[in-house]
Amino acid sequence: MSADEGAIRAVIFDMDGVLLDSERIAYAIGRDVCHDMGIPWRHEVAMQMIGLNSREHERLLKGAYGEDFPVAEHHEEFGRRYEAAIHAGAIPLKPGVLELLDLLDRLDLPRAVATSTRRNRALPKLDAVGLLKRMDGVVGGDEVPRGKPAPDIFQAAATLLETRTTACLVIEDSNAGVRGALAAGARVVMVPDLLQPADDVLAAGVRVEPDLAAVRRWLTPTGDGAGPAPGR
Numbered sequence: 001m002s003a004d005e006g007a008i009r010a011v012i013f014d015m016d017g018v019l020l021d022s023e024r025i026a027y028a029i030g031r032d033v034c035h036d037m038g039i040p041w042r043h044e045v046a047m048q049m050i051g052l053n054s055r056e057h058e059r060l061l062k063g064a065y066g067e068d069f070p071v072a073e074h075h076e077e078f079g080r081r082y083e084a085a086i087h088a089g090a091i092p093l094k095p096g097v098l099e100l101l102d103l104l105d106r107l108d109l110p111r112a113v114a115t116s117t118r119r120n121r122a123l124p125k126l127d128a129v130g131l132l133k134r135m136d137g138v139v140g141g142d143e144v145p146r147g148k149p150a151p152d153i154f155q156a157a158a159t160l161l162e163t164r165t166t167a168c169l170v171i172e173d174s175n176a177g178v179r180g181a182l183a184a185g186a187r188v189v190m191v192p193d194l195l196q197p198a199d200d201v202l203a204a205g206v207r208v209e210p211d212l213a214a215v216r217r218w219l220t221p222t223g224d225g226a227g228p229a230p231g232r
Contacts, residue, residue, distance in 0.1 A: 016173075
């Protein structure tokens with residue numbers, strides 16, 4: 001493979017757990033809503049929901065609790081509390097986000113967000129922390145036919161960026177997201193948040209970094225072949 005063929009020409013970010021330190025907040029709200037509704041909290045179900053869209057959440061909840069699980073009521077109350085957290089500025093950036101975006105600016109690399117969160121919630125979240133203006137586009141989970149781990153959202157983001165998926169670097173924290181990015185043919189770095197890499201993710205040879213600072217160091221051109229070859 002030539003240097004040009006291996007060049008990264010765009011970056012696609014997941015949002016929750018990668019750009020925003022929001023997974024723990026969502027976990028706590030979901031747990032509290034269950035308790036307040038008299039529903040037993042199941043940690044393993046919550047972990048399975050990470051990285052999936054609301055359609056998949058409904059499927060998981062009904063599969064775990066039964067068809068009579070009050071999905072609409074739970075969703076409405078979760079949304080009310082989560083929106084309050086957004087408006088209160090309670091969702092912080094993950095460490096290293098701004099420095100990584102500064103590097104992408106210097107490298108002249110376009111970037112987009114591909115999130116399982118629906119668009120009308122994702123945009124305010126990104127805007128509240130000043131990230132929306134630093135993105136070239138956003139694709140929400142409600143804008144594609146299939147959610148992660150299907151490749152649809154990454155293909156849509158690459159199209160938005162006018163770049164082949166094979167020339168995109170995807171930065172993800174969830175196994176579902178990594179699987180979707182791999183299915184799309186993208187290069188992937190996993191930065192684990194609440195979930196550790198699954199066996200199939202490790203077997204696929206996915207690069208795993210502890211944080212975004214490590215991703216930035218890997219992407220920084222050094223001339224020694226330490227990282228990929230960013231380029232337009």
